Amino acid sequence: MSKLKGFLLIGVWATAALSFGGCGDGGKVKLYFDGGGGSGNYNSTISMAQSAANPYPYNTLEQLAKEWNRTQDKFEVVVNSGSLNGRRDAITSMLSAGTAPDMLYQVGGVVNDDIGKGWYIPLTDYLARVNPYVGGGQKWSELYNGKELSPAADGNYYYICLDKVLVGYLYNTEILNAAGVTKIPETYSEFFACMDALKAAKANGTIAAEAFAHQGFWGEIQLNTSVYGGKVGEWDLDGNSAVSSYELIKAYKEGKWRIDSPEFREYLRLCAKRASYYPDNYLAYDTALNFSRGKLAVTDGLGNHMRIAEKGLGSKLAVGGYPKLDAGVSPYGGHTVARGSAGLSTAYWVTNSASGKGNDAVEACVDFLMFLSAPRNNSRMVNDLGFALPIEVSGNTTELFAPLAEQYGEDSSSDETLMWSAVNVWGSFGQEFSDTYERSMGEFYQGKRDASWIVSTLESVFPDTVDKLAARYNWTF
C-alpha cells in the first residue's frame, strides 16, 4: 500500500512540476510565431556570423518581436527556432489538436480546403481597423493594393501577407552574349528569338550550354493570365480585376467557357513552344544545379532561386520579369500582366491556439502582425533577408532585385494591369485538379502526348471537380 502511495506522490509531484514549468517567465503569456516564408525563411539562423556554410545570417524578425515585446505587459511573442514550412501533414494535425503555433505560416492557396473547420481567426474586421503603427489613421487593408488581396470562398480574409514574391526569368548573360543576344527579352517575341539564337549557337558549337529549363509552374501561370486576359472583364464579378475560383465556376456553369476551348489550346501551344527548348530528359534535369554551374542559359524562379544562382554565377546573372505576351506571338496577346512579382506572399494565419488563450491573445497576435506589416518594420524584416520584396515595393534594397522591383512598381500602378495569377483555369480548383494538370503536362512537355490528350484528360475530371467544390462550400449559381 505504501508503495502505491509513493507512486501517487511522485505522479502528483511530476504533474505539478510540469504544469508550473510551463509559465515561469515573468508571467507573460507566450504567443508562438512560426517563422517560415514563401521564398526565404524568417526564422533566425543559428549564428549571425556570415560564412560559406551560413551564407545568409538573419535574426531581424526575432529582433522585431523583441521590440514589440517591450511595449507589451501581458503577452510576448516567441519566434520558433524552426518553421513547419507549410507542411500540411504536420499543420493539419496540429490545428485539429489545437497545438499549432499561434501565428502560423502557410501558403494562402489552402484556405478553401480549410474553411468551416474553425482553425483560423477571420481577419476581415481587423483589416478595416486602423493600423496604429502606420501614421495618418490608415486602415490596415490600405497597406495593400486592392487587386492583391483575395478573399476565401466564404468572402472572409483569413491570412495576412508580409512580403511580395519575386518571379521571373534568370539569364546567364555570358552565354547569352556568346550567342549574340545582348538584350533581356521584354516580350515573348523577343524571348523566343533569344531561344532560337541560343539553340542555333548550340547547334553550331558556339556555346555548350542548354537553352532553357523551367523550375516550376510560375511561367505557365503568367501565360495563362496573358491568354485569358480578355475574359477578366466578363468573368470578374467583384471588380477586383481577378477571377476567383467561385467566379470561374459560375462562368463555367453559365456556359461561358470550358476546358476545351480555343484559348486553352492556344495556351497549350505556347507552353509547348516554350518547352521545345528544354533539354532532353528534362524531368530528371537538375535545373538549379546546372544553371549555377553555367551549363544552362535561361531558367525561371523565385527570389530564393535568384539569390542561390547569384552565388554560382555572380555578376553574370541577370533577372527580368516574365515578358509580355505580345500580339505578334499570339492572337490572344496584348494584355499586360504585372512583371517582376507574383504579388503578395508569405501568408500568416492567426490560429485556434491563439483563440484558445482568449480574445486578448487574438488581439495581441493581430497587433503584432500590424506591427510587422508597417512599412518601416516590414522593409527591415524582408530586406535584411533579401529573398523577397517588402510590401511597399519601393522600399527594396536588394540590388539584384532592383530591375524586378522597378518593373513591378511600374506595372502595378496602372489600372489595366492584371496580377500575375488573375485568371488560372487549372490552378483554381483544388490540389487534386492542379496535380492532375501538372502530371499530364509532364507527359505533354516530353512530347509523349498531344494537346488533345491533355484537354480530354482534364475534361474527364473537371465536371466532378467543380461539383465537389460547389458542394463543399455551398456555392449556388
Added chain:
Amino acid sequence: MEGKTVKRKRITVKQTALVITVAALCLTVLFPFWLLAVKSFKSFEQEIASPISLSFPLFFENYSVAWAYVKE
C-alpha cells in the same frame, strides 16, 4: 600427395574469389557512405565543381554549423 595440393590450391582459388566478391559487394554498399562523408567536407562551390571526389581544402564549417543546430 599431388592430388591433395591441387585440391588445396583449388580451395584457395575459390576462397580468394569469394573474398574478392564479398569485398566488391562491400565497396558498393559503402559507396553512398563515402559520398556522404565526402560531401560533408564540401562548400557549395566545391560541390558544384566536383560532386564525387574529395576537394581541398577540406571545408569543416558544415560541421560547426550543424553542431550549433544540435546544441540548440
Added chain:
Amino acid sequence: MVKTQKRAVKETLTAFAWLILPAGLMLIFCLYPAAAAILRSFMDYAPSGSRWIWFGNFSALFNDAVFRKSLLNMLILVSGGLLTGNVATLFLAECLFNMRNRKASKAFRYLFLIPSLVPGMVTALLWKNVILSGDADGLMNRLTGLFGAPPNAWYFSERLSKASIVLTNFPWVGGISFLIYLAGLQSIRESCLEAAELDGVTVWKRVWHIDLPLLLGQIKYFLIIGIVGGVQVFDMQLIITDGGPNYSTTVPGYLLYLKTYGYSAVGEASAIGVLLFAVTFTAMTIANKVLARAQKDAA
C-alpha cells in the same frame, strides 16, 4: 478454505486492476484508429459533418484508372523488392558462411552493417542526385555511356521508373537481415554439413538441398515482413518520383497519403487503407500456408 478462495479472488482482481491501464491504452491507441478508419471508409467524411455512402468510396476507387494502375505498380514493386532483398542477403550470408578466413568474415560483418546507420532519406537523395541522376553527368549514365547508350532519365522515365526504384540500394545487402540468415546457417548441425562434405556434395547442391530447406523459417519471416512493409511503403514516391511519370510509380499507399493530406478526401483514403489491410492479410496468409507446407515437406 474460504480464506484461500478469498485470496484467489483478491489476486485475480488485482491482476485485472493492473491490466486496466494497458488494455485501455490498447483500446485508445491501437483499436480506435483502426475502427475509425473502417467506419470512415464507408463515409463521405468531413470534420464538419459526414454522411454514410456505404460502398461509394470503394466503387469510386475501382472506377479510378489511377488507382487500378497503382495496384499493379504495387504488385511489381513489392515482388521486385522481395526478390532482390532476399536473394541478395541470402547470397551474402552464404558467402560469409563459406569464408574460411574467420577474421575476414567477422570484419565484413561489421562493414556491411555500416550502411544501416545512414538515414534512409540521405541514401534515397544520393541515389536520386548522384547515382541514378538523369543528368548526363550522373554516375549510372556515365557508366552506360561507356557502352554508347544515351543518358536515361531513370526515376523520371516511364519505362525505367519502377526498375530504378527496385534498383535503388543495389546490391541490397546493407542492414541486419543478412545477419539473421547467417545465424540460421550457423545453427545448422555441424554433423549434417560434414556428412555432405564427405559425400562430395557440391556447394550448390548443399545450398539447394540442405541450407535453403533449413532456412525456411527465416525466409518466412522476411517474406511476411517484406509484404507488410512493401505494401505500406511510399518513401521513394514522396522523396523522388511524386508517383510519376504518368503514374508509373504511384502506389496505393502514396495515394492514401495524398488523399488524406493533399486533397482532404479522408473517406477515400480510409477505403484505400481498408483495402490494403485486406490485401496484406491475404498475401500474408497465403505466404504462411505455402511456406508451412514446404517446411513440412522438408522435414
